[in-house]
Amino acid sequence: MGNNSKANSENRRRFLKTTGFNSLKAFIGLSLLPDFGYKLDPSKMPRRILGRTNMSVSLLGFGAAHNKDKTVYPRAIELGINTFRVAGPDSPIGFISYEALLPFREKIHLAFTSLNVSNATHSFYLEDLDNFLKQSKMKYVDIWYIAVPDPDVLIEFSEAVNIARKAGKILWSGISTHNVKRDSVRLLSPDSPIDVVMMTYNYLSPKCDSDFLNQFHQAGLGIMPMKPLAGNFLKKPVDRPDPLIRWLAADERIHTITVMMNSIEQLEQNVSALQLPFSEEDQKLLQNLYSYNSSRFCRMCGTCEGRCPNGLNVADLVRISMYREGYHDEKLARFNLSLIPERNRQIICDKCDQCVINCPNGVAIQKQIGLIKDWLS
Ligand code: SF4
Numbered sequence: 001m002g003n004n005s006k007a008n009s010e011n012r013r014r015f016l017k018t019t020g021f022n023s024l025k026a027f028i029g030l031s032l033l034p035d036f037g038y039k040l041d042p043s044k045m046p047r048r049i050l051g052r053t054n055m056s057v058s059l060l061g062f063g064a065a066h067n068k069d070k071t072v073y074p075r076a077i078e079l080g081i082n083t084f085r086v087a088g089p090d091s092p093i094g095f096i097s098y099e100a101l102l103p104f105r106e107k108i109h110l111a112f113t114s115l116n117v118s119n120a121t122h123s124f125y126l127e128d129l130d131n132f133l134k135q136s137k138m139k140y141v142d143i144w145y146i147a148v149p150d151p152d153v154l155i156e157f158s159e160a161v162n163i164a165r166k167a168g169k170i171l172w173s174g175i176s177t178h179n180v181k182r183d184s185v186r187l188l189s190p191d192s193p194i195d196v197v198m199m200t201y202n203y204l205s206p207k208c209d210s211d212f213l214n215q216f217h218q219a220g221l222g223i224m225p226m227k228p229l230a231g232n233f234l235k236k237p238v239d240r241p242d243p244l245i246r247w248l249a250a251d252e253r254i255h256t257i258t259v260m261m262n263s264i265e266q267l268e269q270n271v272s273a274l275q276l277p278f279s280e281e282d283q284k285l286l287q288n289l290y291s292y293n294s295s296r297f298c299r300m301c302g303t304c305e306g307r308c309p310n311g312l313n314v315a316d317l318v319r320i321s322m323y324r325e326g327y328h329d330e331k332l333a334r335f336n337l338s339l340i341p342e343r344n345r346q347i348i349c350d351k352c353d354q355c356v357i358n359c360p361n362g363v364a365i366q367k368q369i370g371l372i373k374d375w376l377s
């Protein structure tokens with residue numbers, strides 16, 4: 001993602017490691033630390049109200065990542081980020097150090113994510129939440145998420161939400177969805193206990209996703225775009241995500257853009273990206289990127305569901321290909337592959353002369369799924 005020299009990054013990491021970030025902060029102040037030359041003004045980190053939760057959240061949020069550098073968290077808070085999405089220590093979706101966040105608990109909004117587990121009951125989810133609170137030593141979470149739940153599991157999770165809320169363990173609840181069309185019915189129902197939605201949304205999204213966004217916005221839901229970097233398949237003419245982040249920031253329906261960040265350099269790039277408005281130049285860069293990214297990024301529109309004559313879970317496999325080719329996250333790719341029933345994940349696209357599925361969004365299905373086979377062989 002970065003376009004700065006590796007030497008700079010290495011120097012800074014070594015410097016922080018050997019001196020200790022907190023002691024540095026106390027004695028010489030962060031402004032004296034070596035920097036990457038970005039214009040960083042914490043007062044310019046916009047805040048937005050997260051729908052009916054009324055929480056004032058930073059426009060850039062911090063997503064769980066496989067990140068071992070704990071100095072990145074205090075730096076993120078110093079730069080105005082107040083929203084952190086975490087998962088359990090063994091979670092394949094990434095981890096944020098609880099220990100590093102604990103001293104800042106009262107300054108931040110914490111979103112904890114439970115994973116979808118088939119046939120799980122509400123007791124299972126309450127136990128998952130209790131384990132998190134115990135391990136993290138946090139007294140409560142601001143938003144309790146469930147990741148891409150099956151409809152039955154969403155019902156169980158909703159029951160768990162009502163119990164946890166009464167017990168003061170959570171303030172609000174959220175869902176991340178890979179099937180917005182199906183889940184919108186539940187999310188928009190008047191008795192829905194879900195307050196925040198994470199849905200796939202970025203500059204590649206089709207109009208129907210913008211229409212869902214309108215409905216969620218009008219219903220008072222908090223909105224966090226998922227896959228904001230469109231799979232992170234960045235290529236020339238840009239090799240950093242600024243125009244993508246600014247495109248989302250220009251949309252007032254978006255409340256907080258949660259990005260996985262693995263280093264201070266990535267953090268500072270993303271913060272600096274938000275200190276400029278979306279421009280005509282950005283628009284041109286996105287237009288130039290469009291075809292390269294569009295053929296690789298699944299919009300999760302559901303059109304291909306059940307269409308493969310060989311029974312493949314096409315959208316899931318294209319997404320898994322993205323985790324490896326775009327995110328470079330093999331752990332996440334393998335975890336998601338393990339969730340697909342064995343009979344639906346044989347990678348046999350090379351046996352077809354041509355894919356019979358015509359993706360309305362222009363995804364090169366056969367090619368993208370074929371990459372998984374290359375990777376596994
Ligand atoms: S591969 Fe294409 S048709 Fe299938 S869900 Fe993704 S965007 Fe839709």
Ligand code: SF4
Nearest residue numbers: 308349352355356366
């Ligand atoms: S290439 Fe063949 S096996 Fe692969 S998704 Fe298309 S139809 Fe199915």
